[in-house]
Amino acid sequence: MPGLTEARFVQYGGDEAGLICGYLFEGEDGRGRPVDSSEAARWLAAPELHEAGDDRQARPFAWLHFNLAHVNAERWIARHVLPHESFFEALNDGLHSTRIERAEQSLLAVVNDVNFDFAFESSDISTLWISVDRRLVLTARRQPLRSVDRLRTAIARGESMRSTVDLLDRLLHTQADVLVGIVRTVTGRIDGIEDSLLAGRLATTRAQLGGLRRVLVRLQRLLAPEPAALFRLLQSPLSWIAEEDVQRLRASTEEFSVVLRDMHALQERIKLLQEEIAAGVAEHTGSSLFVLTVVTVLALPINILAGLFGMNVGGVPLAQHEHGFWIVVAIVLSFTAIAAWLAFGRRK
Numbered sequence: 001m002p003g004l005t006e007a008r009f010v011q012y013g014g015d016e017a018g019l020i021c022g023y024l025f026e027g028e029d030g031r032g033r034p035v036d037s038s039e040a041a042r043w044l045a046a047p048e049l050h051e052a053g054d055d056r057q058a059r060p061f062a063w064l065h066f067n068l069a070h071v072n073a074e075r076w077i078a079r080h081v082l083p084h085e086s087f088f089e090a091l092n093d094g095l096h097s098t099r100i101e102r103a104e105q106s107l108l109a110v111v112n113d114v115n116f117d118f119a120f121e122s123s124d125i126s127t128l129w130i131s132v133d134r135r136l137v138l139t140a141r142r143q144p145l146r147s148v149d150r151l152r153t154a155i156a157r158g159e160s161m162r163s164t165v166d167l168l169d170r171l172l173h174t175q176a177d178v179l180v181g182i183v184r185t186v187t188g189r190i191d192g193i194e195d196s197l198l199a200g201r202l203a204t205t206r207a208q209l210g211g212l213r214r215v216l217v218r219l220q221r222l223l224a225p226e227p228a229a230l231f232r233l234l235q236s237p238l239s240w241i242a243e244e245d246v247q248r249l250r251a252s253t254e255e256f257s258v259v260l261r262d263m264h265a266l267q268e269r270i271k272l273l274q275e276e277i278a279a280g281v282a283e284h285t286g287s288s289l290f291v292l293t294v295v296t297v298l299a300l301p302i303n304i305l306a307g308l309f310g311m312n313v314g315g316v317p318l319a320q321h322e323h324g325f326w327i328v329v330a331i332v333l334s335f336t337a338i339a340a341w342l343a344f345g346r347r348k
Contacts, residue, residue: 018070021152026060030160040064041080044136059135061164063155065148066140068129073140081138083131084108091140096127097221100233100249106133107238109168113145113175114182114219125218130168134240137164139171147175165245172252179219179259183266186212190269197276206274206281213270220263294340301335 015037022040023032035043043062064081066073068091077083084103090110100109109130128145131138139148151167151174161167189212234253237246305328309317321327 016072017076018067018073019076020065020067022062022064023155024060024062025161030162031158032063032155032161034156035062037076041076044080061135061137061167063137063139063161063164063167065152066138068140068142077138077140081131081136083138087129087131087138090129102233102238103131105238105240106131107165107168107233108132111171111175112219113147114178115143115145130171132164132168134164137167146178147171150174150178163242163245165241166248169245169248169252172249173255176252176255176259179256179263182219183259183262186216186266190266190273193273197273197280206277209270209274209277213267213274216263216267216270220260220267294344297339297342298336301339302332305332305335 017037019037019040022035022037024035024040024043025032027033040062066077068074074088074091078088084106086103086108090108096110096112098110098112100107102108107130109132111128111130112125113128115126126141126143126145128139128141128148130140141148148171151171154170154174155161161170193209234246234250309328317324
């Protein structure tokens with residue numbers, strides 16, 4: 001069964017070399033055949049792989065995806081793949097902004113993606129390092145990523161790939177689809193929050209909205225490709241990249257631009273919601289302070305008179321009067337009514 005065959009080669013944590021999955025595309029149909037690290041090493045060492053020929057002519061190529069958390073992954077890559085030294089520099093330079101640039105006769109890409117179990121947390125964004133030449137696509141990550149998993153699933157289902165750049169473009173499109181899904185999910189959340197706000201039963205706090213906004217800002221900052229490097233690549237592509245692949249890469253960048261604009265619009269909506277919630281909180285606080293002030297003002301006359309009439313000194317007015325108590329009550333009610341009229345009249 002195909003599923004059992006693929007399970008022998010595709011392992012979640014990687015095999016003894018840290019290879020999570022590997023596919024060899026050598027048929028005319030462009031479909032990938034799963035390979036393990038041993039077979040991949042033999043294919044990379046084959047002399048016909050390095051024979052000269054037409055760079056644009058269709059030839060077999062492979063995709064190898066590694067788990068950098070495995071201790072043998074970088075060692076295996078350095079021994080069998082021999083990517084450009086800039087690939088290892090990118091692994092350790094600490095710069096995670098999305099970019100695609102030339103490295104002699106290969107492409108180096110640093111792509112940020114969301115974790116497989118993404119839950120709208122800033123820590124759920126990880127980096128994927130990619131090295132692409134005309135015969136090999138090498139990808140490496142430290143945490144499971146959604147877009148790579150979707151691409152792996154698509155290839156396992158039998159989707160065809162024409163070239164290494166086509167596979168890179170498909171990965172970028174898959175990442176854009178993941179971002180579109182995130183934008184739709186956030187849009188649904190914000191629509192619900194706006195409906196609750198209009199209905200007067202909002203349960204979302206400004207802190208929750210702030211966390212969502214920070215995630216979107218980080219996604220936009222990390223996922224926006226560096227325009228200068230990408231412009232240079234598209235203006236003067238490598239000799240082995242077909243014109244059709246260049247157009248596909250250009251379309252991918254435009255799709256990213258649309259998604260990033262949608263993210264910016266969502267950030268503005270969240271900002272407006274935060275301001276609206278802040279205004280509501282300020283209004284509620286003002287109403288509470290007003291009620292407290294009114295109660296204090298209304299209780300002021302009785303407190304003053306109680307203090308005056310409660311002194312143990314001679315000459316307390318109305319002490320011997322037959323209706324002294326009711327007279328004092330009338331005085332207190334009169335002053336309270338006047339204070340209430342002044343307070344509520346000023347409020348209006």
